[in-house]
Amino acid sequence: MTLETEVQSLRQVPMFRDVDPARLKLLAFTSERVQFAAGQRFFSQGDPSDAAYVILDGRASVLLNTPGGDIQVAELGSNALVGEMGILSDTPRSATIMAAEPTTALRIDKRVFLELLAQFPQMSLAIMRELAKRLERTNAQLVAQSSS
């Protein structure tokens, strides 16, 4: 797997869909490709947010820490972006991410990511658009829930 394939993966992420290919290449180049063994944690709930991850290959579970132990709330597959909210809002991790099988991910460092956003407004716009869409979806869900 080379930089090119990583760029292909990034293109599949909704948040990066509209970003210029050269910028995605820069994003990939400045990120690290890391492997997690099955059961190894990307990060734990409550950790400071230092990076976002794009899963290139493999699966990871999203775990929430409850008084009754960790419960799995979701599973992430290829091309999923995780941990981006923490680095954007500068809050601690809201969930634990654990590799469900040997998993390869692209680790996007927080500082580098924010610097790229500051440098390239077009990238920021793409992210904002995606965040707005999510908000819209959440609103729609809220409306649906309250009316049901």
Added chain:
Amino acid sequence: MAVPQNGKRDSQANEHGIPALMEKSLFRYIWTHSKRDQMIVCAVVLASLPFYFMSLDLPRQIVNQAIQGEAFRDGNPTAPFLNLSFDWPGWLGGGTWEIFEGFQVSRVGLLMGLSFVFLFFVIVNGAFKYWINVAKGVLGERMLRRMRFDLFAMVLRFTPDALRTVKSSETATIIKDEVEPIGGFIGDAFITPVFLGTQAITALVFIMVQNVWLGLIALAVIAVQFTIIPRLRRELLRLGKQRQLASRQLAGRIAEVLDGIEVVHVHNAYGWERAEIGHRLFNLFSIRLKIYNRKFFVKALNNFLAQLTPFFFYSIGGYFALRGTLDIGQLVAVIAAYRELPPPLKELIDWDQQRLDVQVKYDQVTQHFAEERLGPMIEAREAAEADQPLIGPLMAEDIRIAGPHGDLIVEGGAFAVELPASVALISNGGAAASLLARILARRSLEFSGRIRIGERDLTQLPAAVTGRRIAYAGVDPILFPGSIRDNLVYGLRSKPVGRLKEDRQEMDRRIAEALRTGNPIESISDQWVDYERLGAKDENELDRILLDLLDRVGMGDTIYLFGLAGRIDPERHASLAERLVEARHRLRETFQSSGMGDLVEPFDPERYNSQATIAENLLFGVPVSDEFKGRNLAENAQFRSALDRAEITGDLIQMGLQIAETMTEIFEGLPPGHSLFEQFSFIGADELTEFEAILRRRSRDEGSLKREDRTRLLSLPLAYIEARHRLGLLDDAMMGRIVEARALVREVLEKSGSAGVEFYDPEGICTAAPLRDNLLFGRVSYQVANARGRVAEAVAAVVRELNLQEEVERVGLEYQVGTAGRLLSPQERASVNLVRCLVKRPDILVIDGALAPFDEARGQQLMQLLLEMFEQQSLFMVLPNDRQAGDFGVQMRFRDGQIITDKTAAPASKPSTPEPDAPQRITGEVA
């Protein structure tokens, strides 16, 4: 004012020969310290004169007597050779005194004989000249050494008041540059006037003998020369003084800007600073210009006056000759003699100019070290003073401390504390607590009143006692460039306790030279640290004490990390070096057995390491010399020839092209200087355009590349790490070829005898690589998540298991702290400063703001640690408020100029697990 004893303030030297003050007159200074040498050289100069004159006379004899045959005028077949006779002058009755009648020789014989005598004199004169020049040079250098040392000794004595105004860089310029010409002059100071003076007087007497009047004329002109010229030069001296001050200030200003460069950057004051320096340079130029104008005017006038005398000789002498009162022969002889006069005169005037010049410089130098700026003499070696522990009642009476603006901060303060005690000096927001702390630490003597410890007056304690028994840690941790260890033991080096073995002859020479120039005879290679006093047997035990203290102040982990990053010297760290390979194998086993095998890719002579750069894979070692480091490697001829032999140059350049293309593509649009460039790009922001140009040239010229372009492209893949950069440039075949090339590179480098690279050896240590690399003997994988942290833990576990932690930390003690400790963080600097005080085991430790760099929790921990360690000794600590004062035995407050002391009723709510023998634990084992 409790003024300290003034010491000996006269110009007499103390036992070291270091004068209390510089001599006012340069000549007296030179004469006092070098009269013997000056007289010897002078005597030799005078002794050389007859030989010199004889060699001047010989050419005439050779021409006249041998070649033209005057000696054989009367038809004699032979003539006397080496005939020594002396013609008595007419007024002594005339006649000849024959000393040696000489050998009778033929004409050719006489020619050869005289020629060889000439050759002999040439050699003798040469030998004299050589000896005189060397002796003068050595004399000058010795005096220069003495003067520099005297000045430096005075630097150590600058009073706190003087230090407020003295600039360090100016002082450095003075000692280094300004005294240099003085040293050059010293060799000529007495010899030149004697030598030239005799010559000039001889010529003048000769003229006088020929004709008194003409002699008087010559004398009159000389008198005019010697009165007018120095007068004109007075202005020149004034300008010289200005110039010296201006250039000294220039040096001072440059150093100031450099020291405060951060402020210049922050406030974008480049323009102002440039203009500032530009203005100073203009001033310097203007002064210089004035000096030149004046100097050459004076020179021209001097030349004119020198030529005026012949004018008088021709006109007046000629007039007398025409009138018949003067013999023409005499006139010609006088004019001939006068020709001999100007050169020595001119040189004498030049010497005089130089003398004044140097005297001015000297005055400027001594003014910098003026009496009012200097404190009392510091006796380096004092008689074994009653060195009793500083315990007993500390009594202060009628203390008055004035602030910097003359206001009284403490007035009539008094207190009594039984030492040892822990005393909190609680600041009232003013300067009182700090000032009192400085006074107790003997940092300041600017107060009046009496402070006594037992029977002894604090201000009268000799420096040897205070240096040993009192320690002071202020806000500014002052560190010197050198290793952490050097800084820690700085306070233990008051005097050498043992001589290191050195070459006997070399030592005698060194000491003799030191004695001649008033320098210290101690060598810094002697053993200066008194291990016994610290309860340590040797260096190793001292290291253990230092490490234990560093650990206790919370710097243990840092030192361990410094150790891992440090380089090992197999001689100094013999036991570590021996066991390093064992530790390396153990670490590998640990990795294998705990399933961490993929965390580190080991260096294997037969395999490509995809976590390392291509350069590392090609060299399979660590560059030692600069020509093998970084970009230089691509230009190195030996390395290139090895690549050519392995036939991979072309492939690497092809990779360089691909890298350049990718980099120019993805980094396009980032502003130059962006931090991402530095962190990630192979290409610096400023090089980007150059590589773009190379790529354009290549597509235009259809693939052909210039030599420099090839070198530049080659440098790119050398820094490429497949696992990290992931450009997909390396396939298995290429990796295999690089491993093959590795052997060729080694062969070529070894054959050429180049010591530029230290190669890796799986069974040996590589001293050029950091300790960490020697342990891992591989590279941590970029691909495995959190590999670095896990590897670090495994390394720490193995180091502990093999009991190597202390050895590693000892390597860490060699970490260089940089200028003023700038390579350390503020907390690390403060910790080193603290340990430097603790290792002395002082009776009294005064802390004033030394814990400021730490956050509140750490600061409090350290305070408890100090309280615990100083249960048997005294601790004085300045506190900003009384929140933590309860832990101290005595609380000292400052109110309305008074000092109020309270004893804490139930002393110190003891911190966790107090140990009564805390201070003794210093020598214990490291955890």
